[in-house]
Amino acid sequence: MVIPFPQIDPVLIHIWGPFAIRWYALAYVAGLLLGWWFVVAMLRQKSLWTNPPFNGTPPATEEDMGDLVVWATLGVVIGGRLGWDIFYGTFLCLSSPHAPYCTGLPGGFLSHPLRLIAAWDGGMSFHGGAIGVILAIWLFCRRRKLSFLMIGDLVCLVQPIGQFLGRIANFINGELWGKPSNVPWAMIFPRAQDHIPRHPSQLYEAALEGLLLFAVLQICLRIFRLHERPGLISAIFLAGYGLLRFVVEFFREPDTPFLGWFSMGQALSVALLAAGAVLAWYALKRPTAVERAA
Numbered sequence: 001m002v003i004p005f006p007q008i009d010p011v012l013i014h015i016w017g018p019f020a021i022r023w024y025a026l027a028y029v030a031g032l033l034l035g036w037w038f039v040v041a042m043l044r045q046k047s048l049w050t051n052p053p054f055n056g057t058p059p060a061t062e063e064d065m066g067d068l069v070v071w072a073t074l075g076v077v078i079g080g081r082l083g084w085d086i087f088y089g090t091f092l093c094l095s096s097p098h099a100p101y102c103t104g105l106p107g108g109f110l111s112h113p114l115r116l117i118a119a120w121d122g123g124m125s126f127h128g129g130a131i132g133v134i135l136a137i138w139l140f141c142r143r144r145k146l147s148f149l150m151i152g153d154l155v156c157l158v159q160p161i162g163q164f165l166g167r168i169a170n171f172i173n174g175e176l177w178g179k180p181s182n183v184p185w186a187m188i189f190p191r192a193q194d195h196i197p198r199h200p201s202q203l204y205e206a207a208l209e210g211l212l213l214f215a216v217l218q219i220c221l222r223i224f225r226l227h228e229r230p231g232l233i234s235a236i237f238l239a240g241y242g243l244l245r246f247v248v249e250f251f252r253e254p255d256t257p258f259l260g261w262f263s264m265g266q267a268l269s270v271a272l273l274a275a276g277a278v279l280a281w282y283a284l285k286r287p288t289a290v291e292r293a294a
Contacts, residue, residue, distance in 0.1 A: 002186055002187065002188055002197045003184075003185055003186070003187050004187070004188075005174065005187045005188055005189055005190065007190075008023075008172045010022055010023055010024070010172060010173045010174075011023075012026060023169045023172045023173065024166075024169040024170075024172075024173060026169070027162070027165040027166045027168065027169035028076070028077075028162070028166070030165055031161055031162025031163075031164075031165045031166065032069055032072065032073055032076075032162065033069075034158075034161050034162075034165075035069075035155075035158035035159065035161050035162055036065060036066065036069045036158075038157075038158045038161065039065050039154050039155075039157070039158055040062050040065060040066075042154070042157070042221075043058045043060065043061075043062060043065065044062075048221070048222075048225075048227070051225070051228055052228065053228065053230065054228075059146065059147055059150035059151060059154065060144075060146055060150075060151055060154070064144060064146065065154070067140070068136075068137070068140055068151070068155075071136040071137070071139070071140045072133050072136055072137070072155065074132075074136060075129070075132035075133040075134075075135060075136030075137070076129040076132055076133050077129075077132075078132050079125075079128045079129045079130070079131050079132015079133065079135070079136075080124040080125055080126070080128050080129035080132060081116075081117060081123065081124060081125075081128070082116075082128055082132070083124075083125030083126075083127055083128010083129060083131060083132070084123040084124055084125040084128060085106075085109065085116055085123075086128065087125055087127065087128065087264060087268060088101075088123065088125065088264065089102075089105045089106055089109065089115075089123065090105070090106040090109075091264070092258060092264050093105040093106055094106065095258060095259075096258070101123070125268075126163075126245075127268040127269075127271075127272070130272075133155065134152070137151055137152055137155060147230060149230035149231040149234065149283070150227075150230045152231070152234045153227050153230060153231065153232075153233035153234050156217065156233055156234045156236075156237035156238075157217050157218070157221060157227075157233060157237075158214075159237065160209065160210045160211070160213040160214035160217065161210070161214065163205075163206075163209045163210045163213070163241075164206050164209075164210025164211060164214070165210075167202045167203070167205040167206035167209070167210060168202070168203075168206050170202040170205075171200065171202035171203055171206070174189050174190060174191045175191060175202075176201065176202055176252065176253075177189040177191075177192055177198050177199075177200070177201060177202070177252075177253055178198045178199025178200060178201030178202075178204070178251045178252050178253055179198060179199055179201075179251055179252065179253050180196045180197065180198055181197060181198055181199045181251075182197065183199065185200065186198055186199065186200075187200050192253075198253070199251040199252070201248060201251045201252035201253070204248050204251060204252075205244075205245070205248050205252075208244040208247075208248060209241055209244050209245060209248070212244070213237070213240050213241060213244065216236070216240060217233060217236065217237060217240075220232075220233060220236055221233065229283045229284065229286075230283060230286075231279050231280075231282060231283035231286075232279075232280060232283040232284065234276075234279060235276045235277070235279035235280035235283055236276065236280070237276070238272045238273070238275050238276030238279065239272070239273050239276030239277060239280070240276070241269075241272060242269040242270065242271075242272030242273035242275075242276060243269070243273060245265060245266075245269040245272075246265075246266050246269040246270070246273070249263050249265045249266045249269070252265070
């Protein structure tokens with residue numbers, strides 16, 4: 001038995017000619033706005049900021065976080081696209097030049113530079129977007145004289161909201177499908193053009209990298225108060241996402257072979273795991289405000 005794939009138009013509203021509002025773009029906007037709203041709600045919760053190192057003062061103002069949304073938007077869009085150009089359009093296409101989307105790449109980036117920014121043809125990298133957001137946060141904190149680690153923790157606490165919405169949009173688009181499977185919930189994705197039941201891996205990612213990771217980070221914040229060790233929440237996010245994405249890649253159809261069974265997504269996830277481990281070591285190594293005062 002195969003569950004029918006729900007035929008949902010990827011375009012929510014057709015405006016005129018090529019102009020339209022797509023679910024994928026709406027997911028980006030909704031993720032940023034909901035993330036901003038949730039951060040503001042946390043800043044207003046005084047009980048979260050009573051202990052050192054905050055001593056009753058949240059790490060940023062509501063105005064700061066509103067301005068950061070603009071910086072983060074640029075970071076995720078520019079980083080996401082350039083990350084795809086580098087990780088997939090260049091490295092992956094060099095190792096597997098016969099992949100469908102690799103036609104003419106990476107040489108096409110030189111002969112037709114517009115392809116570098118042609119996100120409308122598909123191609124955004126989470127890992128590239130993460131790097132872009134990290135750089136945007138660093139520049140913003142430097143400009144406003146805010147704690148990079150504290151602001152990074154705030155952003156990481158709400159990032160799974162956008163991750164959840166983005167993967168749901170991938171599912172609506174019928175893209176990034178999973179490997180062939182005979183599980184009862186397998187689906188036939190029309191865009192795969194092979195009529196083979198597959199794992200709905202987009203929903204796996206929405207549940208794990210979105211809902212589960214969000215719940216874990218909120219427990220770390222509200223029960224274990226790990227935000228009082230600046231950088232530790234960010235470390236758990238990086239390592240958590242890296243681990244969950246690595247696991248889901250076993251069910252997700254890779255864009256094209258990379259190193260045997262080892263996909264590009266898994267290679268980048270290992271890098272996130274390593275970054276999370278280093279950041280956790282740094283956050284735990286630094287003395288707390290109480291220890292410095294002793």
